Amino acid sequence: MKVFLDAGHGGKDPGALGNGMQEKNITLPVTLEIGEILKRHGVTVGYTRTTDTFMELSDRANKANNFGADIFVSIHCNAFNNSSAKGVETYSHIGSVKGSRLARSIQNSILSSKLYTVNRGTKTANFAVLRLTNMPAALVEMAFITNGEDANILKNRQNELAIAIAKGILSYLGILYKGGNTMTNTNDTPSEWAKEAMEWAKKEGICDGTRPKDAATREEVVTVLYRFSKKVK
Numbered sequence: 401m402k403v404f405l406d407a408g409h410g411g412k413d414p415g416a417l418g419n420g421m422q423e424k425n426i427t428l429p430v431t432l433e434i435g436e437i438l439k440r441h442g443v444t445v446g447y448t449r450t451t452d453t454f455m456e457l458s459d460r461a462n463k464a465n466n467f468g469a470d471i472f473v474s475i476h477c478n479a480f481n482n483s484s485a486k487g488v489e490t491y492s493h494i495g496s497v498k499g500s501r502l503a504r505s506i507q508n509s510i511l512s513s514k515l516y517t518v519n520r521g522t523k524t525a526n527f528a529v530l531r532l533t534n535m536p537a538a539l540v541e542m543a544f545i546t547n548g549e550d551a552n553i554l555k556n557r558q559n560e561l562a563i564a565i566a567k568g569i570l571s572y573l574g575i576l577y578k579g580g581n582t583m584t585n586t587n588d589t590p591s592e593w594a595k596e597a598m599e600w601a602k603k604e605g606i607c608d609g610t611r612p613k614d615a616a617t618r619e620e621v622v623t624v625l626y627r628f629s630k631k632v633k
Contacts, residue, residue, distance in 0.1 A: 401573050402444045404469035406529060407431035408476040411454025416479035418544070419551035423477040424452065426554050430542070431475045433562035434569070441575050461532035471502055472537040473569060474529050477545040477554060486547040487518030491539040494524045498536035502572050506538055509568030515553055515560060516543075540565060 407427040409415030415423025428449070435445040446467040448460040455463075464472045478489070490507040492499030503522045511519055520541075530537045542561055543550035553561070567577050590598045590612040601607045606627045 401442075401471075401575070402446065402467065402469045403435075403438055403569060403573075404446045404448075404464035404467050404472045404533075404535075405431050405435050406448040406460050406464070406472065406474035408474055410449050410452055413454055416477050416545045418479055418483075418546035419548060419555075421545055421551060421555060423479075423545055426477055426542075426545070426558065427475045428452065430558050430562045430565070433559060434473075434475070434566045437563065437566035438569060441570055441578060443570075443573070443575070457528040458532060461529050465532075465534045469533075469535050471569070471572065472529070472533045472535055473502075473506070473565070474527075474537070474539040475565070476539060476541050477543060478541040478550075479544060479546045481546075483544075483546050483548070486544050486550045487520040488516050488543060489520035489523055489541045491523050491525045491527060491530065491541070493530035493537060494526060496524075496530075496536060499530065499538060500524070502536045502569075503538040505572040506540055506565055506568030509571060510540075510542075510561070510564045513560060513564035513567075515557060515564065 407424075407430075409424040409427065411424075413424065415427070417423070428451075431447065432450065435447060438445050446464070446469060448455055448463055460474075461472075478485070488507065488510050490503040490510075492503040500522065507519075507522050510516065525539070527539055530539055542565075543553050545551055545554060570577050594612060598607075598612055601624075607624055
């Protein structure tokens with residue numbers, strides 16, 4: 401499968417602004433991490449941009465079309481002049497049945513990650529990147545950069561956002577999520593209350609000490625229990 405990822409805005413276009421942040425600086429790392437997760441699952445990934453560069457909307461769509469992508473996903477942050485607006489919403493193009501299914505899969509995955517209490521739902525729009533792409537397409541408005549609570553999510557939980565969106569894409573493609581992430585951030589450091597236990601588990605060979613804040617797959621849980629059972633016999 402081939403997935404084309406679009407990190408919204410970039411270069412001279414900062415996108416939405418709020419709480420000391422620029423949209424372009426949030427969408428890029430999240431998009432790149434989504435791509436790394438997808439690639440680990442055997443998906444071929446293309447990008448509109450991998451650096452802080454500007455690209456016209458039509459060029460983004462053309463690049464996806466030339467790539468021959470099976471699906472297109474555009475990553476954005478929302479904004480509103482009323483700072484109380486918050487939550488996540490995902491768009492597909494008007495009349496696109498497959499696009500609607502893709503948007504719903506991503507939206508449901510983000511909500512199931514428990515990042516949000518506000519579900520703004522799946523919607524349709526005539527956005528250029530949805531209209532001009534030849535494949536099922538979705539545009540994710542991850543959170544409101546203009547809302548304090550949402551801005552905190554955008555700043556500090558980018559890894560979780562990337563995993564949730566990647567899970568939604570994989571679910572749409574019928575690919576089982578295998579777990580794991582690559583983004584280097586606070587998820588790589590155990591919480592203070594867990595450090596002693598993590599060091600003990602690593603020393604005893606129960607786990608390798610990596611990804612302390614990742615969700616565990618069933619096979620990982622069973623392996624930890626199995627290794628522990630060997631220790632107590």
